[in-house]
Amino acid sequence: MNALGVPVLAAINAQVVVDAIGLGATYALMAVGIGLVFGILRLVNFAYGQLIMAGAYTLAYTSSWPLGASIAACFAVVIALSLAMEVSVFRPLREQSPTVMLVTTFAISFVLQSVALLIDIRDDQIGEPASSVTSLNVPITIDGVDVRKVTIVAVLAAVGALGALALLLGRTEIGLRTRAAAADFRTARMLGVRANQVITLAVVLSGALAAAVAVILTVQTPFVTPDFALHDTIIVLVGVVVGGIDRLWTATLGGFLIGFTSGMVNGALPTDSTVYLPSVVFTLVIGVLLLRPAGLFVRGRSSVVDRV
Amino acid sequence: MLEIAGLTVSYGGAPAVRDVSITVGKGEIVGLIGPNGAGKSTTLHAVMGLVAAAGGEIRLAGESLPRRTPEAVTRSGISLVPEGRRIFADLTVEENLRLGLSGRRSREGGAQDIESVYALFPVVGEFRRRRAGVLSGGQQQQLAIARALVAGPDVLLLDEPSLGLAPKIVDVVFETLAEIRTRGITVLLVEQRAQRTVAFADRTYLMANGEIRLTMTPADASDTDTMVAAYLS
Numbered sequence: 001m002n003a004l005g006v007p008v009l010a011a012i013n014a015q016v017v018v019d020a021i022g023l024g025a026t027y028a029l030m031a032v033g034i035g036l037v038f039g040i041l042r043l044v045n046f047a048y049g050q051l052i053m054a055g056a057y058t059l060a061y062t063s064s065w066p067l068g069a070s071i072a073a074c075f076a077v078v079i080a081l082s083l084a085m086e087v088s089v090f091r092p093l094r095e096q097s098p099t100v101m102l103v104t105t106f107a108i109s110f111v112l113q114s115v116a117l118l119i120d121i122r123d124d125q126i127g128e129p130a131s132s133v134t135s136l137n138v139p140i141t142i143d144g145v146d147v148r149k150v151t152i153v154a155v156l157a158a159v160g161a162l163g164a165l166a167l168l169l170g171r172t173e174i175g176l177r178t179r180a181a182a183a184d185f186r187t188a189r190m191l192g193v194r195a196n197q198v199i200t201l202a203v204v205l206s207g208a209l210a211a212a213v214a215v216i217l218t219v220q221t222p223f224v225t226p227d228f229a230l231h232d233t234i235i236v237l238v239g240v241v242v243g244g245i246d247r248l249w250t251a252t253l254g255g256f257l258i259g260f261t262s263g264m265v266n267g268a269l270p271t272d273s274t275v276y277l278p279s280v281v282f283t284l285v286i287g288v289l290l291l292r293p294a295g296l297f298v299r300g301r302s303s304v305v306d307r308v
Numbered sequence: 309m310l311e312i313a314g315l316t317v318s319y320g321g322a323p324a325v326r327d328v329s330i331t332v333g334k335g336e337i338v339g340l341i342g343p344n345g346a347g348k349s350t351t352l353h354a355v356m357g358l359v360a361a362a363g364g365e366i367r368l369a370g371e372s373l374p375r376r377t378p379e380a381v382t383r384s385g386i387s388l389v390p391e392g393r394r395i396f397a398d399l400t401v402e403e404n405l406r407l408g409l410s411g412r413r414s415r416e417g418g419a420q421d422i423e424s425v426y427a428l429f430p431v432v433g434e435f436r437r438r439r440a441g442v443l444s445g446g447q448q449q450q451l452a453i454a455r456a457l458v459a460g461p462d463v464l465l466l467d468e469p470s471l472g473l474a475p476k477i478v479d480v481v482f483e484t485l486a487e488i489r490t491r492g493i494t495v496l497l498v499e500q501r502a503q504r505t506v507a508f509a510d511r512t513y514l515m516a517n518g519e520i521r522l523t524m525t526p527a528d529a530s531d532t533d534t535m536v537a538a539y540l541s
C-alpha cells in the first residue's frame with residue numbers, strides 16, 4: 001500500500017504465471033463438466049460444486065488407504081452421485097423450464113452441503129483433513145520457479161481430459177450423437193438418438209471431471225469442509241457465461257480465463273491486499289458482459305438468452 | 309400400413325387436433341392440406357411422439373405403437389422430415405446422414421443406404437464433406453429427406469417439404485417423392501401447395517380447425533381451389 005491506501009502491484013513473475021495457469025486449468029476442467037451437461041440438458045447445474053465436495057470428503061475419509069485406491073473411491077462416489085442426481089431429479093424434471101431446473105439445483109446444492117455437515121460433525125469438529133493426497137503438493141524447482149506437482153497434474157489432467165473429450169465427441173458415433181443432441185435435442189431424438197444414452201454419457205463424463213477436480217483442489221486445500229468448492233463453482237459458472245455457455249469450447253476457455261485472471265490478479269496484488277481480488281475480478285466480469293453479453297468468445301449473436 | 313385413429317391433441321386445454329383418423333395403405337402417398345394452424349404439423353408430431361396425444365391410437369402395420377418417445381417411433385419404422393428441415397448446420401453432410409442411421413432397426417446395410425441416397429441426391433453426395441449449413445435451402449431439403457431415408461423407414465412423414473423453395477426446386481422435391489413412391493415407401497405428406505398435392509397423392513385430406521373436412525382424389529385436382537374455398541368458408 002502507498003500513502004493513499006491504493007494497492008501497489010507486485011511484480012508479476014514466472015511463479016505467479018505458473019500458479020495462474022494451474023488455477024486456469026482446474027477451472028477449465030470444471031467448465032467442461034458444467035458445459036457438457038448444459039449442452040445436452042440446457043441445465044445450469046449449480047450443485048456441481050457439491051459433487052466436487054463429495055469427492056473431497058471421500059478422499060478425506062479414505063486418507064488411510066493407498067493413494068490410488070483413495071482416488072478411485074473418489075471417482076466412484078462422484079460419478080455415482082452425479083448419476084443419482086440425473087435419475088432422481090433431472091430426469092423427472094426434464095420437460096420443465098430452465099428456471100425450475102436451476103432453482104432445483106440450488107436446492108440440491110444446499111441439501112448436499114447439509115448432509116455433508118451432518119456426516120462431518122459426528123466427530124464434533126467441522127472439517128476433515130485429506131492427508132493422503134498431500135504428497136502431490138511437493139514442489140519441483142525448475143529454473144528457480146517452484147512448480148508444485150499438483151500444478152503439473154492439473155495442467156496435464158486438463159489437457160488430457162480435453163484431448164480425450166475432443167476425440168470422443170469428434171471421432172465416435174456416440175460423440176456425434178452427443179453433439180447433435182447438444183445442438184438440437186428434439187431433432188436428434190426424432191432421428192432415433194436415444195435421449196437417456198447421451199444424457200447418461202454427459203452426466204458420467206461430467207462426474208469424472210468433478211472427481212478429477214476434487215483431487216486437484218484437495219491437494220491445494222487439504223482441509224475439507226461442507227462449503228468446499230462452492231466459491232470455485234460460482235466463479236467458474238461466471239467464467240462459463242463470460243466465455244459463452246452455448247458452446248463447450250467457449251465455456252471451457254471462459255473457465256480457464258477466469259481462473260488464470262484470478263491467479264494473475266492474486267499474484268499482482270500484494271499479500272496484504274488480496275481482499276481486493278473478488279472486486280477486481282468481478283468488475284472485469286461486469287465489463288466483459290456489458291461489452292459481449294453473448295460471451296467473450298462467441299461470434300455473432302447467441303441464442304443463450306432464450307435458453308436460460 | 310399407418311393408421312391414425314381418433315387422434316386428439318390439446319395445447320393448454322385448447323384442442324389443436326380433434327378426433328382425426330387417417331389411414332395410409334402400404335406404398336400409398338396420402339396428402340394432408342389445410343390453412344396454417346389447422347393441426348397438420350401437430351398430427352405429424354403426435355405420431356412421432358414429439359407432442360403428447362390426449363386420445364386416440366397410432367397403429368403401424370396393424371400393431372399399436374405403445375409408449376411413444378420420438379426415438380422409439382423412429383426405430384419402429386416411421387421417419388419424419390420436419391418442417392424447416394432441421395438439419396445440423398455445424399455438422400458435415402455425411403455426419404447428418406450418419407445421425408439418420410441412429411433410427412435404423414438393424415445396424416446392417418447402413419453404409420449401402422447412405423451410398424444409395426448419394427445416388428438419389430447427387431448434390432448431397434457432392435457436398436458430403438462440407439458443413440451442412442453452407443448448403444442452399446433446396447439442397448438442405450434434399451439432405452433432410454436423405455437423412456430420413458437412411459433410417460430405412462416403412463413410413464415417411466414429410467412436413468411442408470416445399471416451404472420456402474423456388475418453383476424449380478419444388479419440382480425436384482416432388483420428383484424425389486415420385487422416386488420414393490417407386491421404392492414402396494408409404495408417405496404422409498403435409499403441404500401448403502394444395503393443388504399440386506391433390507394431383508400427386510393417391511388421396512388428400514383437407515384439414516381445418518383440427519378436423520378432417522374433406523377427402524380429395526387426383527380427379528379433383530383442377531377444382532382444388534374452389535373445393536377448398538367452399539369448405540373453409
